[in-house]
Amino acid sequence: MLMLNDFLKEVVIIIVGKQAEDIADLLHSPKYVNEFIIAKKLGITINQTRNILYKISNYGLVSFIRKKDKKKGWYTYFWKIDVIKSLDFLKNVLLKKIEQINYQIKSRETKQFYICERCNVEFNEENALLKDFTCNECGGIFTMRDNTKLLRELKRNLDKFNKKLELVEEEIKKS
Ligand SMILES: [Zn+2]
Known part of the structure; x- marks a missing residue:
């Protein structure tokens, strides 16, 4: 704890x-x-x-x-x-992190991403389209990215940060 x-x-x-x-x-x-x-x-x-x-x-x-x-x-x-100010600072850092993760989750849930598996690079739909779904580096054809694993990871992170935020807020109340 x-x-x-x-x-x-x-x-x-x-x-x-x-x-x-x-x-x-x-x-x-x-x-x-x-x-x-x-x-x-x-x-x-x-x-x-x-x-x-x-x-x-x-x-x-x-x-x-x-x-x-x-x-x-x-x-x-x-x-x-200054305990209160420091906790507030940490709270804001966590809020920003949570906001970023929420944005990433939303983006992964609503948008399509493509990867060149050989080069391990990723493109969003617009850029993949511009490149005609073909990798500049190796000439390989992009495949659609399966976001399941990434989403699971993002949600796990979100949980972690939300729990931490709760604890920080409890400390702020106590201080
Ligand atoms: Zn490639």
């Missing part, structure tokens, strides 16, 4: 990449966290840490406070993740 922390990790992965996912746990804190401590815990440099934080910050999903070091005169930044 997916948990809030998994969702926050996923947000970081979408924005920064898999290598940065561990920062999600550190930023998910009731208190703001010192960026030097984040860097130390992740085993990366302060500049690498800031780069990650700025990327997430561009989406408005983290907030910070800063404190001045009285002796040295410089500022240290303290960060935390």
Whole structure:
């Protein structure tokens, strides 16, 4: 079962990449966290840490406070993740995915597609017609694509994303 922390990790992965996912746990804190401590815990440099934080910050999903070091005169930044905004971000990503899959399903259910089996390339009906159902590359004749398997896969994906969306929405209600 997916948990809030998994969702926050996923947000970081979408924005920064898999290598940065561990920062999600550190930023998910009731208190703001010192960026030097984040860097130390992740085993990366302060500049690498800031780069990650700025990327997430561009989406408005983290907030910070800063404190001045009285002796040295410089500022240290303290960060935390905005849970609600991050969940909303993930929700929108999922909604877009679901929309795309629905579009693909509709297209596969209502339109004809053709393939050159030898070259493994696909054409929609208009393009296949333009090419006279003949492959430019190998001269082979197109066959009509059987969409059954693809549709099953798309619907399975749709289910998966819909379930995830439900879980994210539950987390949003809880937060
Ligand atoms: Zn071909």
